[in-house]
Amino acid sequence: MNNLRGEIDRDGWALQYVLATDPSRSYGYTVGLTLRDLPEVVVTGLPPAVSWDVLNDVADAVTVGKAPRPGDTIPCPGTDALLSVEEVDDVEHLTRVRELVGPAARVVALNLRPCPPSALGASRDGAGAGLAVDR
Numbered sequence: 001m002n003n004l005r006g007e008i009d010r011d012g013w014a015l016q017y018v019l020a021t022d023p024s025r026s027y028g029y030t031v032g033l034t035l036r037d038l039p040e041v042v043v044t045g046l047p048p049a050v051s052w053d054v055l056n057d058v059a060d061a062v063t064v065g066k067a068p069r070p071g072d073t074i075p076c077p078g079t080d081a082l083l084s085v086e087e088v089d090d091v092e093h094l095t096r097v098r099e100l101v102g103p104a105a106r107v108v109a110l111n112l113r114p115c116p117p118s119a120l121g122a123s124r125d126g127a128g129a130g131l132a133v134d135r
Contacts, residue, residue, distance in 0.1 A: 008032035013059050016096050017048050030059050031096045038062050040097055040109040053077045083112040
């Protein structure tokens with residue numbers, strides 16, 4: 001936990017990745033944004049290196065008031081893929097966040113996951129690209 005606190009103090013957040021036997025069940029997430037009353041960010045369905053880029057880009061946007069909203073579609077950095085944004089209903093799997101803030105703290109999180117291929121054609125115009133659109 002001390003390493004995470006050091007990263008949070010230095011960078012504003014830390015990153016965790018949970019590697020599952022089934023890669024489709026792996027996920028990455030931020031730790032520490034809750035301390036600033038901001039939503040944590042979760043990425044599912046992407047490999048670790050891509051997840052790191054997404055988490056850092058979105059966490060950066062969150063800290064300057066440009067958090068994507070549930071229902072938004074945003075670009076996946078370094079690819080032509082799009083990610084859908086959903087609110088996380090159950091944050092108990094964000095164990096490092098819970099360890100940091102305690103079990104009673106309110107934790108809000110956004111999940112980013114690849115859009116299904118059928119949704120890509122409808123979203124290619126950039127509408128709803130939360131990180132690229134000023135609000």
